[in-house]
Amino acid sequence: MPLQPAITDLEQLRSxxxxxxxxxxxxxxxxxxxxxxxxxxxxxxxxxxxxxxxLLRDNPECPFNFLxxxxxxxxxxxxxxxxxxxxxxxxxRKERVRxxxxxxxxxxxxxxxxxxxxxANYFERxxxxxxxxxxxxxxxxxxxxxxxxxxxxxxxxDYPVEGYR
Amino acid sequence: MAHLMQTPVLEPIEDRTMILNMGPQHPxxxxxxxxxxxxxxxxxxxxxxxxxxxxxxxxxxxxxxxxQQVVPLTDRIxxxxxxxxxxxxxxxxxxxxxxxxxxxxxWMRVLLNELTRINSHLVWLGTHALDIGAMxxxxxxxxxxxxxxxxxEMVSGQRMMTSYFRIGGLALEPPxxxxxxxxxxxxxxxxxxxxxxxxxxxxxxxMMRTKGVAKITAExxxxxxxxxxxxxxxxxxxDLRRDMPYSSYExxxxxxPTSLDGDVFARYMCRVQELRESTAIVRxxxxxxxxxxxxxxxxHVVLPDREKMKTQMEALIYHFKIITEGFAVxxxxxxxxxxxxxxxxxxxxVSDGTAKPYRVHMRAACLANLQTLPTMCEGRLIADxxxxxGSIDIVLGEIDR
Numbered sequence: 001m002p003l004q005p006a007i008t009d010l011e012q013l014r015s016x017x018x019x020x021x022x023x024x025x026x027x028x029x030x031x032x033x034x035x036x037x038x039x040x041x042x043x044x045x046x047x048x049x050x051x052x053x054x055l056l057r058d059n060p061e062c063p064f065n066f067l068x069x070x071x072x073x074x075x076x077x078x079x080x081x082x083x084x085x086x087x088x089x090x091x092x093r094k095e096r097v098r099x100x101x102x103x104x105x106x107x108x109x110x111x112x113x114x115x116x117x118x119x120a121n122y123f124e125r126x127x128x129x130x131x132x133x134x135x136x137x138x139x140x141x142x143x144x145x146x147x148x149x150x151x152x153x154x155x156x157x158d159y160p161v162e163g164y165r
Numbered sequence: 166m167a168h169l170m171q172t173p174v175l176e177p178i179e180d181r182t183m184i185l186n187m188g189p190q191h192p193x194x195x196x197x198x199x200x201x202x203x204x205x206x207x208x209x210x211x212x213x214x215x216x217x218x219x220x221x222x223x224x225x226x227x228x229x230x231x232x233q234q235v236v237p238l239t240d241r242i243x244x245x246x247x248x249x250x251x252x253x254x255x256x257x258x259x260x261x262x263x264x265x266x267x268x269x270x271x272w273m274r275v276l277l278n279e280l281t282r283i284n285s286h287l288v289w290l291g292t293h294a295l296d297i298g299a300m301x302x303x304x305x306x307x308x309x310x311x312x313x314x315x316x317x318e319m320v321s322g323q324r325m326m327t328s329y330f331r332i333g334g335l336a337l338e339p340p341x342x343x344x345x346x347x348x349x350x351x352x353x354x355x356x357x358x359x360x361x362x363x364x365x366x367x368x369x370x371x372m373m374r375t376k377g378v379a380k381i382t383a384e385x386x387x388x389x390x391x392x393x394x395x396x397x398x399x400x401x402x403x404d405l406r407r408d409m410p411y412s413s414y415e416x417x418x419x420x421x422p423t424s425l426d427g428d429v430f431a432r433y434m435c436r437v438q439e440l441r442e443s444t445a446i447v448r449x450x451x452x453x454x455x456x457x458x459x460x461x462x463x464x465h466v467v468l469p470d471r472e473k474m475k476t477q478m479e480a481l482i483y484h485f486k487i488i489t490e491g492f493a494v495x496x497x498x499x500x501x502x503x504x505x506x507x508x509x510x511x512x513x514x515v516s517d518g519t520a521k522p523y524r525v526h527m528r529a530a531c532l533a534n535l536q537t538l539p540t541m542c543e544g545r546l547i548a549d550x551x552x553x554x555g556s557i558d559i560v561l562g563e564i565d566r
Contacts, residue, residue: 039498068500071513087500118388118390118536119390119536126532144217154225161228
């Protein structure tokens with residue numbers, strides 16, 4: 001299966017249930033979409049992520065009711081520096097969708113989705129711990145894996161692999 | 166000391182409750198899980214898991230390695246199912262590369278994956294029964310686990326940290342006599358499962374300790390991100406092997422056991438049935454094992470045979486290049502999920518076009534499953550906490566990474 005070129009044209013991807021739903025709701029929420037290697041990624045404006053997640057979870061045609069994962073990528077030195085990534089799964093339709101939110105490097109913060117899926121509690125704490133991205137409205141945003149008094153966020157690209165000596 | 170002061174603390178909300186610390190060095194926490202319990206007499210009022218004692222920064226280490234050097238690291242994440250980790254990572258990178266894997270390698274992967282599932286479930290069954298007080302099951306389970314570890318040793322030379330799956334296929338051709346040994350195991354194993362079930366399933370003490378204990382509804386389980394037997398024990402019929410197949414699982418026939426009760430006994434029954442189903446898959450894989458290559462035809466990714474290196478210049482060059490500079494992977498990102506013995510194990514791999522992964526993130530099934538624990542235990546007795554921990558089958562290596 002040789003690689004197909006990625007589709008980035010929003011018009012061509014309109015038929016995907018998640019994109020169709022979001023565009024019908026508010027076209028300003030969708031910044032960009034990308035279909036690559038059989039996986040769909042939707043870039044969401046950071047102001048809308050909470051509403052978008054509610055909408056996708058409660059969508060009757062294709063309910064993305066399962067939050068698989070929340071993760072983050074640090075694109076230093078690019079700006080916006082951080083990408084927070086949500087992997088949603090629809091258990092009934094057996095489909096996945098990836099939501100992405102771009103965040104500035106200065107003081108990265110995004111609305112928490114832990115009120116929509118309690119599963120996000122640990123996932124967001126992990127991202128906060130390792131990347132320093134704050135989740136607004138998280139009930140208990142503290143370090144999860146590193147010790148409480150640790151300085152720095154280890155998975156940032158400007159953090160050395162061997163740590164500070 | 167400052168550090169000790171700042172670890173998560175629960176403040177008692179009423180005068181009559183007290184805080185009890187359980188773990189991290191507690192035999193029933195399966196590693197180094199620390200639970201902070203607020204108790205009212207024998208009843209758990211609130212619970213807060215505290216994790217991170219095994220954090221080794223594997224995700225950070227991966228960013229400093231070549232793609233092929235990450236495979237041995239993945240073994241160490243969920244140390245009870247190293248081959249499932251290998252498979253998930255290899256599938257993710259193969260998807261990034263657009264590699265086609267030959268059928269024999271895919272079937273071998275299915276075969277070994279199911280043996281890994283049996284292996285992992287045996288450790289779970291043994292330790293879970295031990296926690297609740299049934300000593301002998303532990304000894305029986307480890308007897309059969311030994312057979313599986315010998316099979317792993319045959320194919321990879323290692324009992325636990327196998328690293329047998331490589332990007333593009335398998336490390337080595339399975340040795341002579343491996344399939345016969347595997348078939349012997351698959352033929353004998355169902356009667357062994359009967360043995361465990363004779364000891365536990367109808368046992369009144371076992372039923373009293375597990376039935377109706379640590380219940381969780383399907384809605385709660387889905388919302389909390391539970392997967393695998395923890396989800397299926399609550400009646401959600403979802404298995405990635407059947408519903409989103411990978412590595413030619415769509416060619417195998419198997420049932421996905423579910424149970425509606427959502428208690429410890431339901432999860433126990435799901436896993437015990439899975440032992441039988443996995444044995445059936447092993448037998449199908451042995452029956453239909455295709456002939457042919459075990460590595461993809463991609464010389465820039467897959468290491469050449471040693472024999473070819475002695476006679477062919479190109480093979481030597483490719484070997485040198487892969488070892489010294491790795492292989493470039495086209496830029497992009499992939500989320501690959503497989504059904505591990507504990508649930509949805511996902512690898513999110515981001516490539517920036519170089520020979521080292523830009524980011525590797527592991528979605529740990531146990532991390533999400535652990536979040537169900539407070540829901541299961543609050544309002545129940547302390548003794549049930551031990552049963553609940555065993556029933557979600559946690560591996561702290563995977564949670565902390």
